[in-house]
Amino acid sequence: xxxxxxxxxxxxxxxxxxxxxxxxxxxxxxxxxxxxxxxxxxxxxxxxxxxxxxxxxxxxxxxxxxxxxxxxxxxxxxxxxxxxxxxxxxxxxxxxxxxxxxxxxxxxxxxxxxxxxxxxxxxxxxxxxxxxxxxxxxxxxxxxxxxxxxxxxxxxxxxxxxxxxxxxxxxxxxxxxxxxxxxxxxxxxxxxxxxxxxxxxxxxxxxxxxxxxxxxxxxxxxxxxxxxxxxxxxxxxxxxxxxxxxxxxxxxxxxxxxxxxxxxxxxxxxxxxxxxxxxxxxxxxxxxxxx
Amino acid sequence: xxxxxxxxxxxxxxxxxxxxxxxxxxxxxxxxxxxxxxxxxxxxxxxxxxxxxxxxxxxxxxxxxxxxxxxxxxxxxxxxxxxxxxxxxxxxxxxxxxxxxxxxxxxxxxxxxxxxxxxxxxxxxxxxxxxxxxxxxxxxxxxxxxxxxxxxxxxxxxxxxxxxxxxxxxxxxxxxxxxxxxxxxxxxxxxxxxxxxxxxxxxxxxxxxxxxxxxxxxxxxxxxxxxxxxxxxxxxxxxxxxxxxxxxxxxxxxxxxxxxxxxxxxxxxxxxxxxxxxxxxxxxxx
Amino acid sequence: xxxxxxxxxxxxxxxxxxxxxxxxxxxxxxxxxxxxxxxxxxxxxxxxxxxxxxxxxxxxxxxxxxxxxxxxxxxxxxxxxxxxxxxxxxxxxxxxxxxxxxxxxxxxxxxxxxxxxxxxxxxxxxxxxxxxxxxxxxxxxxxxxxxxxxxxxxxxxxxxxxxxxxxxxxxxxxxxxxxxxxxxxxxxxxxxxxxxxxxxxxxxxxxxxxxxxxxxxxxxxxxxxxxxxxxxxxxxxxxxxxxxxxxxxxxxxxxxxxxxxxxxxxxxxxxxxxxxxxxxxxxxxxxxxxxxxxxxxxxxxxxxxxxxxxxxxxxxxxxxxxxxxxxxxxxxxxxxxxxxxxxxxxxxxx
Numbered sequence: 001x002x003x004x005x006x007x008x009x010x011x012x013x014x015x016x017x018x019x020x021x022x023x024x025x026x027x028x029x030x031x032x033x034x035x036x037x038x039x040x041x042x043x044x045x046x047x048x049x050x051x052x053x054x055x056x057x058x059x060x061x062x063x064x065x066x067x068x069x070x071x072x073x074x075x076x077x078x079x080x081x082x083x084x085x086x087x088x089x090x091x092x093x094x095x096x097x098x099x100x101x102x103x104x105x106x107x108x109x110x111x112x113x114x115x116x117x118x119x120x121x122x123x124x125x126x127x128x129x130x131x132x133x134x135x136x137x138x139x140x141x142x143x144x145x146x147x148x149x150x151x152x153x154x155x156x157x158x159x160x161x162x163x164x165x166x167x168x169x170x171x172x173x174x175x176x177x178x179x180x181x182x183x184x185x186x187x188x189x190x191x192x193x194x195x196x197x198x199x200x201x202x203x204x205x206x207x208x209x210x211x212x213x214x215x216x217x218x219x220x221x222x223x224x225x226x227x228x229x230x231x232x233x234x235x236x237x238x239x240x241x242x243x244x245x246x247x248x249x250x251x252x253x254x255x256x257x258x259x260x261x262x263x264x265x266x267x268x269x270x271x272x273x274x275x276x277x278x279x280x281x282x283x284x285x286x287x288x289x290x291x
Numbered sequence: 292x293x294x295x296x297x298x299x300x301x302x303x304x305x306x307x308x309x310x311x312x313x314x315x316x317x318x319x320x321x322x323x324x325x326x327x328x329x330x331x332x333x334x335x336x337x338x339x340x341x342x343x344x345x346x347x348x349x350x351x352x353x354x355x356x357x358x359x360x361x362x363x364x365x366x367x368x369x370x371x372x373x374x375x376x377x378x379x380x381x382x383x384x385x386x387x388x389x390x391x392x393x394x395x396x397x398x399x400x401x402x403x404x405x406x407x408x409x410x411x412x413x414x415x416x417x418x419x420x421x422x423x424x425x426x427x428x429x430x431x432x433x434x435x436x437x438x439x440x441x442x443x444x445x446x447x448x449x450x451x452x453x454x455x456x457x458x459x460x461x462x463x464x465x466x467x468x469x470x471x472x473x474x475x476x477x478x479x480x481x482x483x484x485x486x487x488x489x490x491x492x493x494x495x496x497x498x499x500x501x502x503x504x505x506x507x508x509x510x511x512x513x514x515x516x517x518x519x520x521x522x523x524x525x526x527x528x529x530x531x532x533x534x535x536x537x538x539x540x541x542x543x544x545x546x547x548x549x550x551x552x553x554x555x556x557x558x559x560x561x562x563x564x565x566x567x568x569x570x571x572x573x574x575x576x577x
Numbered sequence: 578x579x580x581x582x583x584x585x586x587x588x589x590x591x592x593x594x595x596x597x598x599x600x601x602x603x604x605x606x607x608x609x610x611x612x613x614x615x616x617x618x619x620x621x622x623x624x625x626x627x628x629x630x631x632x633x634x635x636x637x638x639x640x641x642x643x644x645x646x647x648x649x650x651x652x653x654x655x656x657x658x659x660x661x662x663x664x665x666x667x668x669x670x671x672x673x674x675x676x677x678x679x680x681x682x683x684x685x686x687x688x689x690x691x692x693x694x695x696x697x698x699x700x701x702x703x704x705x706x707x708x709x710x711x712x713x714x715x716x717x718x719x720x721x722x723x724x725x726x727x728x729x730x731x732x733x734x735x736x737x738x739x740x741x742x743x744x745x746x747x748x749x750x751x752x753x754x755x756x757x758x759x760x761x762x763x764x765x766x767x768x769x770x771x772x773x774x775x776x777x778x779x780x781x782x783x784x785x786x787x788x789x790x791x792x793x794x795x796x797x798x799x800x801x802x803x804x805x806x807x808x809x810x811x812x813x814x815x816x817x818x819x820x821x822x823x824x825x826x827x828x829x830x831x832x833x834x835x836x837x838x839x840x841x842x843x844x845x846x847x848x849x850x851x852x853x854x855x856x857x858x859x860x861x862x863x864x865x866x867x868x869x870x871x872x873x874x875x876x877x878x879x880x881x882x883x884x885x886x887x888x889x890x891x892x893x894x895x896x897x898x899x900x901x902x903x904x905x906x907x908x909x910x911x912x913x914x915x916x917x918x919x920x921x922x923x924x925x926x927x
Contacts (some may be wrong), residue, residue, distance in 0.1 A: 020805055020806075021803035021804055021806070023805075024804065024805035024808070025692055025804065025805070028684045028693075029688060029692075031681045031683075031684025031685045032685055034681050035682075035705060035708065035772075036701070036708070038708070038772045039704055039711075041719070042711060042716070042719045046715060049722075094613055094617075097609060097610045097614070098610070098614045098616075098617050101611055101613065101614040106614075111614075113618070114614045114618060116896070116899065117617060117618050117621055118617055119895070119899055120895040120896050120899065121617065121621060121892075122895070123826065123829045123830060123833070123892060123895035124624075124833070124891065124892070125833025125835065125860060125887050125888060125891050126713075126833065126835060127835040127860040127863050127884065128624070128628070128833065128884045128888040130867075131628065131863060131867065131880070131881060132624045132627055135628070135630075135631065135881065136623075136627055155620065155624070158617060162617065186602050186603055188603050188606035189602070212710060213710075215712070216710075216711075216712025216713065216714065217712070217713070218835070218836040219713075219835035219836050222864055223864075223867050223868065243713075246715070246717075246718055247714050250714075250717060250721050250722070251721075251840065258722070261718055265714075265715045265718050268712055268715065269711065269712070269715055272710050272711070273707060276706070276707065276710040277707075280703065280706065
């Protein structure tokens with residue numbers, strides 16, 4: 001038998017509880033506003049100041065000497081293109097293969113260890129990657145170069161691609177793998193012909209995000225590509241890059257260069273955002289297809 | 292509480308309809324004077340995104356009795372019970388239309404706070420879910436602490452009362468400060484019942500409370516349900532027809548989100564009106 | 578190519594040979610992925626090894642004085658390398674970043690996972706992701722031309738007039754050594770860092786919060802808890818160590834952030850109490866001096882030693898963070914429960 005309750009029924013939700021709940025709701029929304037305020041301000045200033053700096057010369061000319069107005073940073077665009085092209089060529093195969101190892105073969109402690117290393121390598125300070133590649137590549141080559149810069153970016157992009165590839169491959173249902181194996185296909189063929197193509201757009205997304213990240217990096221390039229005021233197309237020689245140019249010009253006492261810095265910022269930001277947003281849209285679609 | 296006039300009429304109509312065939316109801320279930328935790332469900336529809344989980348459900352649940360909801364998986368029985376204390380809307384993309392009158396007041400009216408409704412209409416879930424970092428005693432009084440205003444000794448007293456009410460006191464009185472997660476599965480589920488009872492709800496909703504338990508623990512829960520109906524309105528969802536037959540006074544059979552048949556348990560299991568009910572209770576499908 | 582393309586006649590006699598080929602192909606491909614995967618581990622080993630090869634020289638030369646020395650002078654003949662100003666600047670800017678960013682990030686994680694629903698929540702989530710995508714140098718540019726002037730003219734004088742008068746914390750918010758608020762300073766750098774790490778701390782925070790099972794949330798709601806009480810009762814207790822982990826990851830990122838900090842921190846060697854003074858951080862000094870540093874003397878070796886310290890600390894925090902986030906997930910998925918005594922203590926406090 002159930003004994004009788006000792007206390008009268010409690011009243012409804014008290015005022016104090018309601019107020020605390022409202023304060024909590026208001027507080028978390030305020031956190032959202034606080035976090036997004038800088039975003040809005042940065043967008044506003046980069047667009048406002050950057051748009052004014054854009055013209056045909058900006059994309060086609062080298063910088064003018066101080067005192068001569070106009071000019072552009074074409075050498076930085078070419079340099080960034082060259083560095084990113086090489087970085088993609090190095091990091092994508094490495095990242096994909098490591099991701100495949102973790103997702104398809106990775107069982108047990110060894111794989112867990114590799115996964116853990118990949119995870120913490122995501123936190124490698126970018127300047128350290130630059131110093132490391134300087135000590136290895138720049139010293140060996142005897143010169144700063146686009147190649148050295150792309151290797152420094154590879155150090156940063158490899159773990160990013162690894163983690164992203166692994167996660168995407170894990171979304172591919174096991175039935176597909178089994179279906180492939182049941183057809184008599186070798187495991188490696190199943191991976192390359194069934195699993196990877198199924199995850200195709202997801203992997204493409206991962207590459208876009210890694211490129212977006214690499215493209216904006218300044219510190220590692222500073223220690224490896226050095227920068228260059230003139231167009232250089234030799235990957236073995238000192239090369240300019242857009243983020244590097246922004247950094248130099250932001251610190252320059254010459255006011256005309258500040259406009260070029262803002263122009264660089266708006267182009268860089270636009271490129272990075274286009275990559276990130278497209279990647280988001282694609283991955284959203286990919287998720288919808290899997291589910 | 293103001294109520295829409297036409298609404299009241301329709302409720303009265305339904306209540307009187309019910310009177311006609313409820314004569315066979317077990318005693319104790321028919322005390323209808325004081326508000327006794329009666330629930331009227333009126334034209335209730337519920338959705339998960341685009342999927343319509345409930346279709347025009349109308350139903351009158353009697354206070355101080357046990358109502359069982361049976362039906363095959365996916366028939367909407369869990370959704371229905373979760374609509375009775377406004378838990379359904381906590382699922383992303385979920386939506387409800389219609390009315391649920393609790394002691395005559397629509398719990399979906401705009402001025403009604405779901406928090407208050409949930410305190411008055413308690414719930415026990417399919418899987419025992421004690422708070423893992425809280426002790427046995429703290430789990431039992433977790434809901435009371437929210438309301439506040441009770442001293443430590445009062446809390447302990449109420450905790451003991453709830454644990455006794457859930458038939459758990461003798462087993463845990465020496466381990467009140469151990470983590471609730473360390474109890475056995477059946478004990479954890481009774482701890483969850485104690486936690487729900489401690490805030491003194493008027494109704495206890497149980498969503499397949501014994502489905503994750505062994506037969507001995509299941510039996511203990513069923514005994515407990517029998518004791519609880521003296522004080523509470525109990526609505527129990529179960530996929531186990533024997534269980535429904537054993538514990539309930541009233542049984543509701545659902546199919547594809549619709550009410551097929553609702554009546555006294557003895558009648559529904561022996562002389563159902565609907566062929567589909569008969570097929571289901573005799574095990575011909577589902 | 579594939580077995581299915583092979584003519585039927587061949588199939589009868591082929592299996593053994595094909596199986597052999599399959600096995601070789603599998604072994605080669607698997608071996609290749611494994612070598613590359615271990616290459617990633619080797620990269621870390623190599624990175625530390627290479628930095629240490631030169632980086633130990635200042636320690637050999639100066640011993641522990643390298644870490645506690647306040648004098649950093651690369652001029653030949655008067656060379657002296659003491660890293661304390663950089664260590665101090667790095668710790669102070671990162672601390673400011675964590676203090677400002679963690680509450681906001683936790684609030685954001687709760688907003689996105691527990692409170693906001695529908696399109697508005699999606700928009701906020703997308704925008705926070707975009708914040709993470711902004712390159713460091715763009716933060717720096719904005720910092721130099723927008724934030725720093727605003728700090729110098731408005732925010733810092735305001736703080737000095739208000740918080741600066743409060744005992745205990747007051748001295749942190751006073752005019753700088755030249756008596757004003759002009760120039761880059763560690764506070765501005767800390768604020769920029771805070772903005773930069775909010776997305777990562779939010780992302781990990783959301784990951785942590787989402788591991789709390791729905792069971793527990795529903796248990797709390799069904800007892801008649803408000804949303805706030807549900808968060809306090811069912812979400813935060815199981816997220817605590819994970820949130821610490823998220824903060825550590827943010828701290829690791831803040832410590833290593835280079836360009837944006839180098840642009841606004843003032844790059845001056847002094848160690849001062851007031852946060853409105855210029856400072857210097859480890860990444861900033863590497864960025865500024867590395868290219869000019871001579872490989873002969875101790876200058877470059879000292880910078881490499883700083884890089885070594887930096888990566889050691891950053892990776893340590895990253896590792897610690899991962900372990901804490903995992904522990905947080907294990908706790909809710911029925912891992913070992915914490916000892917009862919500790920629980921009794923927590924109850925007493927509650």
